[in-house]
Amino acid sequence: MKLKNFLKGTVVAVTLAALASTMPQAQAAETKGPVTDDIGVVMIPKGAPIHIGGYWTISGPDTALGLDQQRGAEIAMDDWDNKVAGHPIKFYVEDSQCNAEGGQTAATKLASNQNIVVVVGPDCSSAGTPGGPILWKAGIPSVATSTTAPSLTAPDRPEGLHGYLRTIYNDLSAGAADAEYFYNEMKCKTMATVHDGSPYAEQLVRVAEGRFKELGGEVVAAEAVTPTDVDMRPLLTGIATAKPCVLYFPIFVAAAAQIVRQAGEIKGMEETTIIGGSALMAPGFLEAAGDTAVGFRFTNPDASDDAFGERYPEMVKKYEEKYGEKPIQAFHANAYDGMAVALMAIEKVAVKDDDGNTYIGRKALRDALFATKGYDGIGGEITCNEHGDCAGFKFAVYEFTNGDPATFEIGTNPKKIYPK
Amino acid sequence: MTATATEAKANGLGDRLKDLKRISFVDIILWSLRILVLVVVVFGTIGTIIKDKYSAEQWFDFFMFGLTIGGIYALIALGYTMVYGILRLINFAHGDITMTGAFSAYFLARGLDRSGFLDANPIMSMILIMGLAMIVCSCIALAVERICYRPFRHVATLAPLICAIGASFFLQHSFRGMYGSTIRAYPDPEWMKGQVDVLGFQVPVYQLIVIAIALAAMLFLYLIVQKTKMGTAMRAVSEDRDAASMMGIDVNKVILFTFILGGCMAGIGGVLYCMVYKQIYFYMGFLPGVKAFSAAVLGGIGNIPGAMLGGFFLGVVESVGPALWLDGFGITAPYQMRDLIAFTMLVMVLIFRPQGLLGERLASKRA
Numbered sequence: 001m002k003l004k005n006f007l008k009g010t011v012v013a014v015t016l017a018a019l020a021s022t023m024p025q026a027q028a029a030e031t032k033g034p035v036t037d038d039i040g041v042v043m044i045p046k047g048a049p050i051h052i053g054g055y056w057t058i059s060g061p062d063t064a065l066g067l068d069q070q071r072g073a074e075i076a077m078d079d080w081d082n083k084v085a086g087h088p089i090k091f092y093v094e095d096s097q098c099n100a101e102g103g104q105t106a107a108t109k110l111a112s113n114q115n116i117v118v119v120v121g122p123d124c125s126s127a128g129t130p131g132g133p134i135l136w137k138a139g140i141p142s143v144a145t146s147t148t149a150p151s152l153t154a155p156d157r158p159e160g161l162h163g164y165l166r167t168i169y170n171d172l173s174a175g176a177a178d179a180e181y182f183y184n185e186m187k188c189k190t191m192a193t194v195h196d197g198s199p200y201a202e203q204l205v206r207v208a209e210g211r212f213k214e215l216g217g218e219v220v221a222a223e224a225v226t227p228t229d230v231d232m233r234p235l236l237t238g239i240a241t242a243k244p245c246v247l248y249f250p251i252f253v254a255a256a257a258q259i260v261r262q263a264g265e266i267k268g269m270e271e272t273t274i275i276g277g278s279a280l281m282a283p284g285f286l287e288a289a290g291d292t293a294v295g296f297r298f299t300n301p302d303a304s305d306d307a308f309g310e311r312y313p314e315m316v317k318k319y320e321e322k323y324g325e326k327p328i329q330a331f332h333a334n335a336y337d338g339m340a341v342a343l344m345a346i347e348k349v350a351v352k353d354d355d356g357n358t359y360i361g362r363k364a365l366r367d368a369l370f371a372t373k374g375y376d377g378i379g380g381e382i383t384c385n386e387h388g389d390c391a392g393f394k395f396a397v398y399e400f401t402n403g404d405p406a407t408f409e410i411g412t413n414p415k416k417i418y419p420k
Numbered sequence: 421m422t423a424t425a426t427e428a429k430a431n432g433l434g435d436r437l438k439d440l441k442r443i444s445f446v447d448i449i450l451w452s453l454r455i456l457v458l459v460v461v462v463f464g465t466i467g468t469i470i471k472d473k474y475s476a477e478q479w480f481d482f483f484m485f486g487l488t489i490g491g492i493y494a495l496i497a498l499g500y501t502m503v504y505g506i507l508r509l510i511n512f513a514h515g516d517i518t519m520t521g522a523f524s525a526y527f528l529a530r531g532l533d534r535s536g537f538l539d540a541n542p543i544m545s546m547i548l549i550m551g552l553a554m555i556v557c558s559c560i561a562l563a564v565e566r567i568c569y570r571p572f573r574h575v576a577t578l579a580p581l582i583c584a585i586g587a588s589f590f591l592q593h594s595f596r597g598m599y600g601s602t603i604r605a606y607p608d609p610e611w612m613k614g615q616v617d618v619l620g621f622q623v624p625v626y627q628l629i630v631i632a633i634a635l636a637a638m639l640f641l642y643l644i645v646q647k648t649k650m651g652t653a654m655r656a657v658s659e660d661r662d663a664a665s666m667m668g669i670d671v672n673k674v675i676l677f678t679f680i681l682g683g684c685m686a687g688i689g690g691v692l693y694c695m696v697y698k699q700i701y702f703y704m705g706f707l708p709g710v711k712a713f714s715a716a717v718l719g720g721i722g723n724i725p726g727a728m729l730g731g732f733f734l735g736v737v738e739s740v741g742p743a744l745w746l747d748g749f750g751i752t753a754p755y756q757m758r759d760l761i762a763f764t765m766l767v768m769v770l771i772f773r774p775q776g777l778l779g780e781r782l783a784s785k786r787a
Contacts (some may be wrong), residue, residue, distance in 0.1 A: 224756035
């Protein structure tokens with residue numbers, strides 16, 4: 001009987017806890033020093049650092065994706081002399097692992113530090129989907145730097161994502177542009193798709209399928225894998241029966257490399273062009289796919305100098321000087337802009353008292369971020385709308401020319417093949 | 421109606437209700453599950469046949485893909501089943517021991533590839549690569565046994581199991597620390613790229629090599645266990661460790677030998693995995709390890725031919741199942757449900773035959 005009561009009690013407690021966790025945290029207005037804010041105020045004593053968080057993929061097969069962005073953000077801090085509002089910057093970086101569990105853990109660690117005023121990142125939509133709400137629940141807005149899933153900035157997004165904005169394009173633009181390229185430029189009338197269940201890949205694929213059908217094309221196969229799948233041969237054999245003109249799989253390095261390796265072995269795939277997505281612009285992909293990567297194409301935002309802002313070549317120079325190599329992925333400029341937007345917003349809302357202490361209102365900071373307009377960013381103009389979309393999209397297609405990871409250099413391997 | 425007739429009818433109804441009460445909720449669930457799976461299999465297969473989407477050649481390809489991965493599962497499963505047979509212990513680190521073999525194979529193969537030796541001397545290269553992988557896996561398996569399992573050998577708790585999981589994490593993260601978390605590509609020599617004609621179907625050479633090596637290794641292992649003195653001792657220890665000890669068998673030696681044999685099979689499995697999937701990274705042993713463990717359970721854990729059969733069965737079901745059973749229903753993205761199908765089959769086999777495909781019913785002392 002005692003056990004029964006205990007179980008009942010546990011069930012009730014767990015249910016209440018679950019209900020409580022889904023409700024927006026009731027945050028009362030707070031006044032500290034000269035600042036009153038609806039959800040809280042962070043006080044930074046004179047001379048103490050302002051804490052900023054970051055979370056990107058810095059381990060595993062997609063390390064280049066996150067590391068490149070961390071570097072972009074660090075270069076932005078260098079350009080601010082590592083100071084904001086008269087305080088030194090203390091930068092905390094966590095590993096998002098490019099998955100939901102990693103995003104949740106990283107965001108929870110950052111949220112536990114109540115001195116953090118803003119977080120830059122993450123890089124993967126699967127990490128941002130749970131991470132953004134965790135941070136915003138703690139009153140910390142986040143500026144994502146390569147999460148492109150439409151759901152993150154949709155008008156009907158959950159309350160938890162109201163503190164989430166991004167200095168990267170929305171896949172509503174990217175998916176449509178991909179489909180238009182397949183239909184109009186490649187003259188393909190049939191398409192097969194593969195996603196890996198991640199918010200980024202699944203939503204991008206759905207947008208591309210929708211646009212492809214609108215144009216008059218037919219989606220002959222819509223498949224899915226898991227990121228850890230290694231045996232793609234049965235999947236590709238199934239797709240080959242539908243004889244698609246193009247197979248589009250905007251997934252991550254490990255599984256994509258297996259598709260690229262194994263597609264050549266499948267009978268019936270000879271006439272199908274296989275095309276990946278922007279996560280594959282990394283030396284790690286060449287390491288994983290080897291020589292089968294030669295001639296492989298993927299769609300990506302245009303990463304050539306003329307597609308970026310005027311200051312991009314200068315940033316690349318700093319990148320090479322600081323890290324001893326050329327950029328290792330395509331989103332460092334977006335990360336630079338993400339950090340720049342965050343620093344400008346902090347400067348805008350920071351208020352000093354007579355003793356030299358600084359006060360930052362959390363809601364005010366969020367509003368200042370969303371109010372960013374006409375900033376001439378490294379990756380292009382940054383103007384945020386009310387849902388958190390701040391950047392436009394310039395479409396390009398790239399092709400690998402060599403399977404040796406040492407030869408990776410954006411512009412030559414992979415080289416841009418469209419637009420010419 | 422008389423009072424007696426009413427009473428008799430009430431009694432009859434009561435008996436029937438009692439009979440119904442004997443059918444538990446679990447029985448209903450199990451029977452529903454069996455019927456559901458049967459319906460899916462039968463109607464799915466009929467639907468797929470009617471659709472006629474795949475050619476005979478493609479069905480043959482599916483089967484060969486399944487045999488290839490199945491052979492690798494089977495080799496890894498042998499390590500699980502032998503250790504379980506001797507120690508009644510699930511060596512959860514075994515998948516990661518396979519990973520260590522794959523890493524050592526990669527480093528040697530890369531060196532041989534760069535020097536041109538791998539292309540020029542395929543057989544000698546394979547012997548060297550497999551030899552190294554077997555030695556590394558055996559050494560690590562022995563170290564795991566000595567450090568993690570032996571101290572708990574006579575302790576009837578969950579400690580060895582927890583230790584096995586700890587060893588698994590230790591191996592993964594040691595390799596991550598030593599070699600990083602990026603994916604490395606196993607070399608792709610020219611002699612593995614061709615195709616050969618089998619029964620009128622074109623089959624990639626590497627598939628035949630992998631299946632042949634897997635079968636040869638399993639045959640070799642089977643002969644060791646059935647025909648040698650040490651194999652007899654292994655079977656005796658597996659039957660009753662105390663009695664075997666009293667008969668003069670050095671149980672400790674037998675256990676070490678079992679770990680070496682399991683390590684060798686893991687080493688070969690690791691090399692074959694590299695040959696087929698080409699990607700090497702620290703976490704690569706986990707999933708094949710879980711699948712191989714399932715294969716061992718499917719075949720009847722503790723039973724060596726059972727592990728082999730279980731491995732091939734699981735591989736073929738994973739490969740053929742989505743196309744054969746789900747395509748017929750017009751299900752979108754059937755391959756995403758590959759693991760679901762494989763593990764549903766595992767559950768079904770265990771519902772019908774709890775001891776596994778070739779397993780014997782264990783006496784309470786052994787179980």
